[in-house]
Amino acid sequence: MASLRDTLSRTRNSVFSRIQTALGQSDITDETWEELEMLLLQADVGATTTEGLITRLRERARADGIVRADALRGALKRELKALLLSHPATHSFASNRMLEVIMMIGVNGSGKTTSIAKLCKLYKQRGRKVLLAAADTFRAAAVDQLQVWGERNGVDVITGPQAVDPGAVTHDAVMAAFARKADLLIVDTAGRLHTKHNLMQELVKIKNVLQRTVHEAPHQTLIVIDAANGQNAIAQAKGFAQAVGVTGAILTKLDGTPKGGVAFSIVSDLGIPILFVGTGEKIDDIEPFDADAFVEDLFEA
Amino acid sequence: MFEGLSEKLQAVFDRLGRRGVLSEADVDVALREVRLALLEADVNFKVVKDFLARVRVRAIGAEVHKSLTPGQAVIKIVHDELLTTLGEGGKLDLGGPAPRVVMLVGLQGSGKTTTAAKLALRLRSAGRKPLLVAADTYRPAAITQLEQLGRQLSITVHSESASVPPPVICQNAITRAIQGAFDVVILDTAGRLQIDDKMMAEIEDVRQRTKPCETLLIADAMTGQEAVNIADAFNKRVGLTGLILTKVDGDARGGAAISMRAVTGVPIKFLATGEKPDAFEPFHPDRLASRILGMGDVMTLIEKAQVEFDEKETLRTAERMMTAKFDLEDFLGQLRQIKKMGPIGDLLKMIPGFNQISKDLTPEMTEGQMKRTEAIISSMTRDERRDPNLLNASRKRRVARGSGVDVQDVNELLKQFKQAQTMMKQLSSNPRLRNMLKRP
Ligand SMILES: Nc1nc2c(ncn2[C@@H]2O[C@H](COP(=O)(O)OP(=O)(O)O)[C@@H](O)[C@H]2O)c(=O)[nH]1
Ligand SMILES: [Mg+2]
Numbered sequence: 200m201a202s203l204r205d206t207l208s209r210t211r212n213s214v215f216s217r218i219q220t221a222l223g224q225s226d227i228t229d230e231t232w233e234e235l236e237m238l239l240l241q242a243d244v245g246a247t248t249t250e251g252l253i254t255r256l257r258e259r260a261r262a263d264g265i266v267r268a269d270a271l272r273g274a275l276k277r278e279l280k281a282l283l284l285s286h287p288a289t290h291s292f293a294s295n296r297m298l299e300v301i302m303m304i305g306v307n308g309s310g311k312t313t314s315i316a317k318l319c320k321l322y323k324q325r326g327r328k329v330l331l332a333a334a335d336t337f338r339a340a341a342v343d344q345l346q347v348w349g350e351r352n353g354v355d356v357i358t359g360p361q362a363v364d365p366g367a368v369t370h371d372a373v374m375a376a377f378a379r380k381a382d383l384l385i386v387d388t389a390g391r392l393h394t395k396h397n398l399m400q401e402l403v404k405i406k407n408v409l410q411r412t413v414h415e416a417p418h419q420t421l422i423v424i425d426a427a428n429g430q431n432a433i434a435q436a437k438g439f440a441q442a443v444g445v446t447g448a449i450l451t452k453l454d455g456t457p458k459g460g461v462a463f464s465i466v467s468d469l470g471i472p473i474l475f476v477g478t479g480e481k482i483d484d485i486e487p488f489d490a491d492a493f494v495e496d497l498f499e500a
Numbered sequence: 501m502f503e504g505l506s507e508k509l510q511a512v513f514d515r516l517g518r519r520g521v522l523s524e525a526d527v528d529v530a531l532r533e534v535r536l537a538l539l540e541a542d543v544n545f546k547v548v549k550d551f552l553a554r555v556r557v558r559a560i561g562a563e564v565h566k567s568l569t570p571g572q573a574v575i576k577i578v579h580d581e582l583l584t585t586l587g588e589g590g591k592l593d594l595g596g597p598a599p600r601v602v603m604l605v606g607l608q609g610s611g612k613t614t615t616a617a618k619l620a621l622r623l624r625s626a627g628r629k630p631l632l633v634a635a636d637t638y639r640p641a642a643i644t645q646l647e648q649l650g651r652q653l654s655i656t657v658h659s660e661s662a663s664v665p666p667p668v669i670c671q672n673a674i675t676r677a678i679q680g681a682f683d684v685v686i687l688d689t690a691g692r693l694q695i696d697d698k699m700m701a702e703i704e705d706v707r708q709r710t711k712p713c714e715t716l717l718i719a720d721a722m723t724g725q726e727a728v729n730i731a732d733a734f735n736k737r738v739g740l741t742g743l744i745l746t747k748v749d750g751d752a753r754g755g756a757a758i759s760m761r762a763v764t765g766v767p768i769k770f771l772a773t774g775e776k777p778d779a780f781e782p783f784h785p786d787r788l789a790s791r792i793l794g795m796g797d798v799m800t801l802i803e804k805a806q807v808e809f810d811e812k813e814t815l816r817t818a819e820r821m822m823t824a825k826f827d828l829e830d831f832l833g834q835l836r837q838i839k840k841m842g843p844i845g846d847l848l849k850m851i852p853g854f855n856q857i858s859k860d861l862t863p864e865m866t867e868g869q870m871k872r873t874e875a876i877i878s879s880m881t882r883d884e885r886r887d888p889n890l891l892n893a894s895r896k897r898r899v900a901r902g903s904g905v906d907v908q909d910v911n912e913l914l915k916q917f918k919q920a921q922t923m924m925k926q927l928s929s930n931p932r933l934r935n936m937l938k939r940p
Contacts, residue, residue: 237545243724246539307747307775308609308720337775339613339652340645347640392750425609429542429724431752452608455693457726480608480638 227260231268235275242460242497243429248468252278276494282467283490290447290474290487292325298376300384300409300416304402304439305423307390310451310477312341314423315385316348317477317485322383323352330381332372333358334365334405335389345387351482355379365389366404373412386417393438406443421474423449426459436465451477454484458497512571522570527559530574541753541792544728547762555581575793582789585758589783590742590767592714594623598683599631599674601710604744605703605734606718608691611746613642615718615772616688617649618780623684624655631682633673634659635666635706636690646688653777656682666690667705674710687712694733707738716742716769719760727756728763735764742769745783749773753792826921828885832877875903876913888914 225231232253239249252275259265259274301318303311312335319329331349333356335341342358349356357372369386376384388405391398409416422445424432439445450459453476465471473488512529531552538548555578564573594600602619604612613636620630632650634657636642643659650657658673670687677685689706692699707715717731717740734740743764745757748771757768768783877885879902884890891899891914893907900907 240539240545241725243542243726246536306722306750308611310609338645339648340641343644344639344641392747394749394751425720425722427607427720427724427726427730428722429752429756430540431542431722431750432724434751435722452693455607455726456695456729457724461724 225268226266227268227271231271232257235271238497239460242458244460244463245430245433248464272498276498279463279494279497280490282463283473283493285467286470286472287490288447288472288474288488292322292327294382294418296382296414296418298373298382298384298413298416299418300373300386300413301419301421302386302388302406302409302417302443303421303423304388304443304445305390306392306425306435307338309390309423309425309428310449311335311390311423312344312348312387313480314421314449314451314475314477314485315345315387316352316482318475319348319352319354319385320482321485323354327383328379328381329354329383329385330372330376330379331356332369332384332386334368334372334386336361336363336365336368337389341387341389348482364404365401366408369405369408370412373409384413393435393442399438399442402439402443419446420444421447421449422471423451424461424465426450426453426476427455427457428461430461432461433464433469436469436471440469440471445471447472447474449473449475449477450488454478459493460497462493522559522562522564522573524560526570527556527574530559530571531556534574534578537793538755538758541755541794542722542724542727542759543755543792544725544759544762547728547759550762551581551585551758579789579793582758582792583785586761586785586788587767589785590769591782592769593741594628594684594713596713598681599677599685600683600714601674601685601687601712602714602716603687603689603703603707603710603712603738604716604718605689605738605740606691607693607720607730608639610691610718610720611772612636612691612718613645613649613688614775614777615744615746615770615780616646616686617653617655618772618777619770620650620655620684620686621653621777622780623686624653628684629682630655630684630686631673631677631680632657633670633685633687635669635687637662637664637666637669638690642688642690649777656680666702667709670706671709685710694730694737700733700737703738714741715739716744717760717764717766718744718746719756721745721748721750721754721756721771722752723756725759727759731760732763735766740764740766742766744768744770744772745788746772749779753794754788755792757788758792828877828880828888828917831917831920832874832885872903872905872909873913873916876900876905876910879903888917 235256236249236253239252240246244252255278256271256275260271263274265271265274303315305311315331319331322329329352331345331354333342333345335345336359342361346356346358357368357375359368359371365388372384372386386405386409388402391402393399406417420443422436422439424435428435436445436448448465448471450462450473453459462473466473476486476488478484478486512533534555535548535552538551539545543551558581559574559577562573562577564570592602604616606612616632620632623630632646632655634643634646643662647657647659658669658676660669660672666689673685673687676682687706687710689703690699692703694700715738717734719727719731723730731740731743743757743760743766745754745768748754761768771781771783773779773781876899879899880891884895884899891910896907896910900910
């Protein structure tokens with residue numbers, strides 16, 4: 200085992216410098232392609248997407264007569280950015296609706312509640328009157344968690360008794376939003392695996408409550424995805440999109456070591472734009488998604 | 501996205517159309533598919549490379565046993581090598597003077613708190629007296645979460661104010677355990693990134709003060725390529741004794757388990773399979789290997805079936821499976837059994853053949869379909885059920901009328917039955933399964 204461990208850390212340390220060299224002054228060799236493939240695989244881009252990218256890059260290299268490895272780097276970055284820009288984020292903090300509704304969804308532990316706290320602050324800073332709905336009535340102390348964030352944000356949180364139907368809390372929250380003249384309601388939902396039919400139906404019910412009570416709601420349905428997830432993130436996004444529709448994604452925990460390469464498939468194959476990235480546990484650890492920076496980060500050691 | 505690897509390999513070998521001994525070329529073509537499968541299952545690319553090198557050596561020149569196709573022969577080698585890599589499932593080692601300390605560590609959101617409760621419940625059932633310790637003072641309401649879980653399960657939770665440093669809380673918990681005659685102390689630590697030096701130093705401190713006999717990394721089954729770095733860093737810093745893979749009830753292939761096991765060498769001890777406190781199972785390398793290869797969770801299904809199926813019925817079906825006589829009555833009986841076992845969508849997915857059948861059916865339709873299927877089969881005569889070939893056009897029309905469906909539905913059902921029949925034949929030719937079913 201020791202040898203594998205050593206190889207791994209050696210690989211880790213040298214992959215990127217080797218790529219730098221491979222993509223540097225030299226001519227393109229088989230090794231250049233191998234290094235590129237490794238870079239993409241290691242970033243969780245996924246074997247299929249990686250294969251597609253490399254194939255396209257080979258064609259491009261042939262068509263454009265690219266012979267130097269460093270020119271390949273530029274071409275790959277352009278390919279990657281093009282994937283992300285195929286469905287660019289169109290997010291606005293402003294809305295002329297009387298009440299805008301955001302529904303947060305995703306698997307367990309991806310960072311929904313924390314992301315709500317962060318978004319809440321951003322919206323509030325822009326003068327919006329925000330209300331939070333604690334519709335995770337399943338996980339122990341999930342309501343308390345959102346309440347803490349509500350307090351820190353100086354924003355009210357609508358809750359129901361433990362184990363109550365999340366649709367009922369959602370309904371109460373909408374009524375409260377109207378009564379208190381809030382112009383943004385963010386609904387926190389329980390984490391669930393996209394493979395659980397009953398739990399996905401519960402989400403549909405929450406959405407139905409919103410549709411019935413607020414014109415064209417939910418206006419944003421945001422899926423929260425942990426950047427440390429591998430290929431399953433694609434299945435998640437697909438599953439949630441099928442059940443309730445998804446307007447955008449938040450990629451969390453990018454302060455860790457994962458590169459979040461599943462983002463390429465999520466954007467280009469599923470057409471779900473990444474709107475924000477989470478970069479820590481604190482309330483200010485959120486940034487709008489920047490395709491350029493994201494791609495550059497892939498190439499960073 | 502992830503078709504069964506066995507079918508893919510079969511297709512590859514069908515194209516090659518060769519038998520006998522596995523040639524270098526055969527193996528390389530096959531391993532290309534295996535590589536893709538492993539990568540799509542999130543096994544780390546470096547681990548994949550080493551793994552394939554080992555398989556290649558074993559496969560080239562290997563004789564294809566008469567009863568196997570070349571595809572199956574490769575699968576078998578891959579499967580065996582996977583089992584070797586995954587290793588045996590480890591047991592908790594809680595021997596020695598009480599209180600024994602179990603420390604749970606991991607990234608944010610990996611499932612530590614839920615797992616702590618599950619572990620405590622399991623240990624209590626085994627006759628121990630566990631004390632849960634709320635050592636996550638960072639995430640809002642993390643302490644409350646563990647307290648609530650403890651209350652639900654009637655398991656004592658040691659908690660202090662969030663302003664007390666976690667190493668101090670843990671140390672106090674040990675003192676309390678000694679006084680209160682608790683014999684196992686389970687530390688629920690805060691989620692942390694392995695690169696967060698300050699936070700990693702904190703668990704080192706906890707470790708020094710509490711001397712855990714088990715330090716378990718709680719890892720999300722959905723983890724991608726970084727699993728190696730995460731596991732490696734935690735292992736180097738606090739010395740892991742085991743892994744627990746969580747959220748295994750989803751459709752993640754769980755390749756991260758291989759990566760983490762390969763890099764740390766520590767055993768996988770449990771799988772967490774749901775949000776409820778009893779959704780917690782010992783680790784079986786067999787099942788995870790099949791799952792990573794996309795071969796369906798045959799063993800899990802069989803075991804589940806053995807627990808919940810009516811025993812007589814199971815034996816009867818098993819016998820008929822072995823003789824490959826499997827008629828519509830068995831089919832109906834089986835559907836009824838499956839229905840008894842709960843959410844059928846989840847279950848169907850575990851059977852390799854049914855994987856295909858259930859693919860185009862949403863779980864909702866499956867339930868509806870089930871009722872319809874029951875109605876249709878009930879409208880058949882006994883003879884027709886035993887020998888579906890009797891069902892000519894006019895008989896089909898009668899059955900359709902009797903069950904209030906279209907003839908098309910009857911045809912559809914017969915098609916499904918044929919598929920199931922084929923599947924049963926396949927299953928019954930699986931030697932391990934035969935043994936399993938022979939045992940009453
Ligand atoms: N490092 C890091 N941790 C995060 C981030 N977002 C959320 N978390 C943590 O992930 C864990 C789960 O978050 P939570 O919001 O409770 O997830 P939920 O179950 O989806 O609501 C908590 O410990 C959060 O502090 C992030 O961007 N970076
Ligand atoms: Mg939450």
